[in-house]
Amino acid sequence: MNIGDVAQKAGLPPKTIRYYEDIGLITPLRDTNGYRLFRESDLHKLAFLGRARALGFTIEDCRTLLALYEDDTRASADVKELAQAHLSKIEDKIAQLESMRSTLSDLVKSCAGDNRPDCPILSDLATGQH
Template identity: 75%
Template sequence: MNIGEVSERAGLPPKTIRYYEDIGLVRPLRSDNGYRAFRESDIHKLAFLGRARTLGFSIEDCRTLLDLYEDESRESAQVKSVAKEHLTAIDRKIAQLKSMRQTLSHLVDACQGDYRPDCPILEDLAKGS
């Protein structure tokens, strides 16, 4: 199967698929004409990767997860460990964004947003919190 159809079926842009091959996440065969020839297993892997990426896993995490997926002798604890670390990273990011949101929304509320130059937002930025 050529990259275009694979792209549709796996839900990933061709560019991304080529990139994943570059970094060794998938290893499609090649046809005589030089085109990539994907097997069902490749599509399956790509869909796996797409799903893992939407959950926010890094490429390296994806590599690890894919390896574990294909390792019959894996222990689920290994998978859980990767997922838990990612979860705490997500929590950190959420906390950080919420903190920004908090400050920023106060400032936005305090700003008149009219034709006059006076602005609490700029005043805050200028003198630190």
């Protein structure tokens, strides 16, 4: 398979796939013309990476996950720990965003949104007081 094919099948842009090769996540073969030549196993890895990235794992997490995936002697505890840590980070981010959402939502509601200059949003930003 050429890069375009795998890109389609894995649902990742060619650029991203080249990047993943650059940083050593995959090592496709090379055709005589210099084109990358992808095996089924490469496609499989790329799909794995796509799903892991979609769950928000960092590239380094993905590297570790791939290594664990390919290690028959892994302990599921290691995978779980990684996933749990990532989950915690996501929950932190959600909490942070929820806090912003709450404040912003209040501010937006309190703003008339008309032609006049008076604006509680700007007042809040200016003074920190509601």
